Amino acid sequence: MLTIPYGKQQITQADIDAVVAVLTSTNLTQGPKVPEFERAVASFCQANHAIAVNSGTSALHIACLSLGLNQGDIVWTSPFSFVASANCALYCGAKVDFVDVELSSGNMDMKALATKLASAKQINQLPKIIIPVHYAGQPCDLASLYQLSQQYGFKIIEDASHALGACYQDKPIGHGQYSDITIFSFHPVKNITCGEGGMALTQCPEIAKKLRMYSSHGITKTDCVNEIHGDWYYEQQLLGFNYRMTDLQAALGCSQMQRLPEFIARRKAIANRYQKVLPKSIGRLTNDPIGESAHHLFPIQIAANKRKHVFDGMRKAGIIVQLHYINIARQPYYQGLGFDPINYPNTETLSQTSFSLPLYVDLTEAQQDFVVATLLELLADD
Ligand SMILES: Cc1ncc(COP(=O)(O)O)c(C=O)c1O
Numbered sequence: 001m002l003t004i005p006y007g008k009q010q011i012t013q014a015d016i017d018a019v020v021a022v023l024t025s026t027n028l029t030q031g032p033k034v035p036e037f038e039r040a041v042a043s044f045c046q047a048n049h050a051i052a053v054n055s056g057t058s059a060l061h062i063a064c065l066s067l068g069l070n071q072g073d074i075v076w077t078s079p080f081s082f083v084a085s086a087n088c089a090l091y092c093g094a095k096v097d098f099v100d101v102e103l104s105s106g107n108m109d110m111k112a113l114a115t116k117l118a119s120a121k122q123i124n125q126l127p128k129i130i131i132p133v134h135y136a137g138q139p140c141d142l143a144s145l146y147q148l149s150q151q152y153g154f155k156i157i158e159d160a161s162h163a164l165g166a167c168y169q170d171k172p173i174g175h176g177q178y179s180d181i182t183i184f185s186f187h188p189v190k191n192i193t194c195g196e197g198g199m200a201l202t203q204c205p206e207i208a209k210k211l212r213m214y215s216s217h218g219i220t221k222t223d224c225v226n227e228i229h230g231d232w233y234y235e236q237q238l239l240g241f242n243y244r245m246t247d248l249q250a251a252l253g254c255s256q257m258q259r260l261p262e263f264i265a266r267r268k269a270i271a272n273r274y275q276k277v278l279p280k281s282i283g284r285l286t287n288d289p290i291g292e293s294a295h296h297l298f299p300i301q302i303a304a305n306k307r308k309h310v311f312d313g314m315r316k317a318g319i320i321v322q323l324h325y326i327n328i329a330r331q332p333y334y335q336g337l338g339f340d341p342i343n344y345p346n347t348e349t350l351s352q353t354s355f356s357l358p359l360y361v362d363l364t365e366a367q368q369d370f371v372v373a374t375l376l377e378l379l380a381d382d
Helices: 013-023 033-045 056-066 084-091 110-122 142-152 205-215 247-257 260-277 304-316 332-336 345-353 365-380
Strands: 049-053 074-077 095-098 129-131 155-159 181-185 198-202 298-301 354-357
Touching: 013 247, 033 049, 033 198, 033 247, 049 056, 049 205, 056 084, 056 155, 056 181, 056 198, 056 205, 074 084, 084 095, 084 129, 110 142, 142 155, 198 205, 247 260, 260 298, 260 365, 298 345, 304 345, 304 354, 304 365, 345 354
Parallel strands: 074 095, 074 129, 129 155, 155 181
Antiparallel strands: 049 198, 181 198, 298 354
16 A cells, blocks of 8 residues: 655655765765755855754754753753754753643744743743744744843754744744754755754854864864864864764755755645645644744644544555654653643643644645545544
8 A cells, every 4th residue: 555654755866866976985974065065054044054963853962062051951942842852951961841832833832931931030940041843844933032032041942853944034944043053853754854964053153163063072173272283183172972964964965955945835835735625624733924834744633532533544544644742741751750741731732633644745636635535534434
């Protein structure tokens, strides 16, 4: 049976040729393709600095470290996300907490955030960093978040794993006009892929320097504190990691970047078609007019008591729908840390009623029609 996944990469002959060219070259890693890919993404996003790494998770980790996150510090993020959005804080020995999302967008609720910040200030428990997630590719209310950051003194890392190709106030996500660092993921279901990969973007040269060092063992060859005696010289100045991206991955990334505008246009057309053909009784997220979504996911909401029947029926028909996401506070690991998922009621509601319909560049109209017909049939069952 032909299966229709919820998301998948598009690989063309040009992509294959680009990877094979690296495979038959001298440098499989640390060659010219990684900086070329960094320049391509930085230029698309109008950012000054871009540091490629081996996953979005690694990008989140070095982003936290580069902003000085330490033992005892506090990070707040969205509980309606992949676990990596929160884990990055724990990797640094920091504490994590969650801010509930809006039912309408699945993005961090700025009113809930303002209330939580006011309470946290009174007990001296303000976060050092807030990590908003641009859920499904739709930008968060970054201007309000930035205003709160000025008032309360926290830093901002945009988890834009879903949002390469999105815009906010006419600037590409990744530009960072309202944040310190933006990170992307290039996992195969994302808007472009490197197989696995990630990138951290910033406008700040000091942060960029740290991101670069943390991505490669804390080593630098250029900004040495001691005298440079020769070309062999390098210094480890921080405790970093081997999070480097290979040239093989970057070659695929460069090739995919050339089609990013085409990818986003196709994703938008598919999303618009779902909007048109799905009946009003099926819930879906509303797009904030300030932002232009990158249409990474198309989550729908149906009655909680019907979700399992419909989800299982779709999968039985070969349509591999997926839930984005289980409330992170509901994960056994986070429950072990003392989190109670019911403190995030909107996340609970969305987690219990949502799943994402197939949305990827090569999805045909006939496949989309099959998805919709199967969905409506299953919903009509008693
Ligand atoms: C919102 C979000 N954050 C972080 C990540 C982590 O990215 P990666 O899988 O590239 O490590 C993902 C990817 O699944 C994600 O969807």
